[in-house]
Amino acid sequence: xxxxxxxxxxxxxxxxxxxxxxxxxxxxxxxxxxxxxxxxxxxxxxxxxxxxxxxxxxxxxxxxxxxxxxxxxxxxxxxxxxxxxxxxxxxxxxxxxxxxxxxxxxxxxxxxxxxxxxxxxxxxxxxxxxxxxxxxxxxxxxxxxxxxxxxxxxxxxxxxxxxxxxxxxxxxxxxxxxxxxxxxxxxxxxxxxxxxxxxxxxxxxxxxxxxxxxxxxxxxxxxxxxxxxxxxxxxxxxxxxxxxxxxxxxxxxxxxxxxxxxxxxxxx
Amino acid sequence: xxxxxxxxxxxxxxxxxxxxxxxxxxxxxxxxxxxxxxxxxxxxxxxxxxxxxxxxxxxxxxxxxxxxxxxxxxxxxxxxxxxxxxxxxxxxxxxxxxxxxxxxxxxxxxxxxxxxxxxxxxxxxxxxxxxxxxxxxxxxxxxxxxxxxxxxxxxxxxxxxxxxxxxxxxxxxxxxxxxxxxxxxxxxxxxxxxxxxxxxxxxxxxxxxxxxxxxxxxxxxxxxxxxxxxxxxxx
Numbered sequence: 323x324x325x326x327x328x329x330x331x332x333x334x335x336x337x338x339x340x341x342x343x344x345x346x347x348x349x350x351x352x353x354x355x356x357x358x359x360x361x362x363x364x365x366x367x368x369x370x371x372x373x374x375x376x377x378x379x380x381x382x383x384x385x386x387x388x389x390x391x392x393x394x395x396x397x398x399x400x401x402x403x404x405x406x407x408x409x410x411x412x413x414x415x416x417x418x419x420x421x422x423x424x425x426x427x428x429x430x431x432x433x434x435x436x437x438x439x440x441x442x443x444x445x446x447x448x449x450x451x452x453x454x455x456x457x458x459x460x461x462x463x464x465x466x467x468x469x470x471x472x473x474x475x476x477x478x479x480x481x482x483x484x485x486x487x488x489x490x491x492x493x494x495x496x497x498x499x500x501x502x503x504x505x506x507x508x509x510x511x512x513x514x515x516x517x518x519x520x521x522x523x524x525x526x527x528x529x530x531x532x533x534x535x536x537x538x539x540x541x542x543x544x545x546x547x548x549x550x551x552x553x554x555x556x557x558x559x560x561x562x563x564x565x566x567x568x569x570x571x572x573x574x575x576x577x578x579x580x581x582x583x584x585x586x587x588x589x590x
Numbered sequence: 591x592x593x594x595x596x597x598x599x600x601x602x603x604x605x606x607x608x609x610x611x612x613x614x615x616x617x618x619x620x621x622x623x624x625x626x627x628x629x630x631x632x633x634x635x636x637x638x639x640x641x642x643x644x645x646x647x648x649x650x651x652x653x654x655x656x657x658x659x660x661x662x663x664x665x666x667x668x669x670x671x672x673x674x675x676x677x678x679x680x681x682x683x684x685x686x687x688x689x690x691x692x693x694x695x696x697x698x699x700x701x702x703x704x705x706x707x708x709x710x711x712x713x714x715x716x717x718x719x720x721x722x723x724x725x726x727x728x729x730x731x732x733x734x735x736x737x738x739x740x741x742x743x744x745x746x747x748x749x750x751x752x753x754x755x756x757x758x759x760x761x762x763x764x765x766x767x768x769x770x771x772x773x774x775x776x777x778x779x780x781x782x783x784x785x786x787x788x789x790x791x792x793x794x795x796x797x798x799x800x801x802x803x804x805x806x807x808x809x810x811x812x813x814x815x816x817x818x819x820x821x822x823x824x825x
Contacts, residue, residue, distance in 0.1 A: 358670070358674060358675075359670075360670065473694050474694070475695075476683075476684070476687070476690065476694070476695060476696060477687070477690070479676075479680065479684060480684040480687045483671065483674055483676055483680075483681065483684060484665065484668075484671065484684075486642070486663070486665045487663055487665055487684075487685075487736070487740075488684075488687060489640075489642055490640040490641070490642060490658075490659070490661065490663040490665075490746075491659050491660075491661075491663065491685075491687050491688035491740050492641075492657075492658075492659030492688050493687055493688070534675050537675060538675050538677065538719075538720030538722070538723070539675060539676060539677035539680060539718070539720060540674075540675055540676045540677070540680050541677075541680065542675075543675045
């Protein structure tokens with residue numbers, strides 16, 4: 323038991339729990355809207371773009387988040403615009419952009435530093451990769467994401483449920499779709515450091531899907547998803563500390579378990 | 591004073607005209623049915639009225655202080671909505687979206703209006719039920735209550751009885767007529783159901799990539815066009 327409390331005395335664990343908790347909350351809230359709007363894959367696509375951006379940033383020796391956040395935000399807005407108006411439809415567009423960005427990232431890495439631990443931590447995540455400045459930036463940005471989500475909740479609900487109706491009654495739906503994309507982009511980049519580019523999208527999708535198995539109103543789904551996400555994050559992180567498993571993968575495993583339990587409960 | 595006036599309206603997609611020469615005006619409290627075959631321009635005209643698509647020629651003028659954002663719209667249901675986790679209350683309340691203005695959350699007055707419209711549609715006991723669990727007829731009544739929250743003057747209904755059984759269809763038509771008569775709300779409905787259109791509506795607009803007919807339902811019943819459209823059967 324003393325070992326359990328000892329865990330919290332490490333600075334990196336305190337940081338990981340605080341920042342990770344905030345990011346999990348953001349991902350879960352946004353995830354509900356994204357899953358319902360059939361944009362689940364957007365998180366996956368953006369994380370690959372994020373990987374590309376981080377790889378280039380580390381090759382150029384500049385602050386990784388300062389490069390990745392704007393790049394991914396711009397991609398998210400572009401993705402939304404192109405998938406609505408362009409000749410190539412949404413899912414194909416995401417696939418093209420994400421694999422291209424991943425390819426560029428991999429080429430960039432192999433030419434410069436090679437596959438070192440830093441690059442591998444972008445791929446699979448690591449609690450240790452959070453520096454102090456990263457942690458502060460992450461905490462501020464995720465607080466902003468949470469605040470915006472709560473303040474625009476009635477509008478986000480209306481736009482998610484029925485875009486045409488909202489548009490017809492004078493709501494600027496493009497604005498809220500863009501807001502959603504930008505918030506998602508920020509969350510994905512912040513979450514990537516800890517979860518890894520390959521696993522971050524599960525943080526967005528799983529809690530929403532689990533919550534939808536057991537709840538039938540939007541508000542309850544949102545609240546439930548937030549609770550599930552936070553719980554799974556804490557359980558996953560603590561498990562990874564004791565079992566010495568990768569943090570991101572452990573959190574995903576916890577989410578998978580939660581989803582299975584919800585499926586069983588929801589069937590009744 | 592007309593509540594809606596369309597002058598020489600014309601719509602095109604990518605340069606090819608899909609609807610032209612639409613000229614009609616509607617008094618407040620009318621009940622207009624827009625009929626026509628698939629691809630006749632019904633949905634396009636609807637989008638134009640809602641301000642979702644700008645006309646490529648002509649004018650739409652609203653009277654009596656109505657704005658296009660104050661039209662209560664009942665869209666066709668999408669597949670997405672059928673498995674959407676939302677309570678009936680949440681859906682109806684979202685109809686008050688256009689009265690939010692700069693406010694972030696719904697006011698007590700908005701909530702009162704939502705409750706009142708639920709009562710009118712006879713769905714107040716479904717308040718906490720999930721929208722996706724309701725029958726087709728109940729779902730349409732929820733969406734009608736939401737549309738009523740968005741307007742005091744005009745309802746625009748896009749094929750509101752598609753997929754409903756005969757009983758639910760009848761109930762839906764009666765509710766719409768009731769709102770039209772009791773609250774003097776102007777109703778514009780796109781419909782395939784020509785028989786019901788001729789029975790409930792005061793005016794008919796028949797489209798076929800241009801305006802083929804506009805007039806009262808009684809005139810329409812006597813027209814050659816109605817006879818041809820119905821395959822020889824008189825209404």
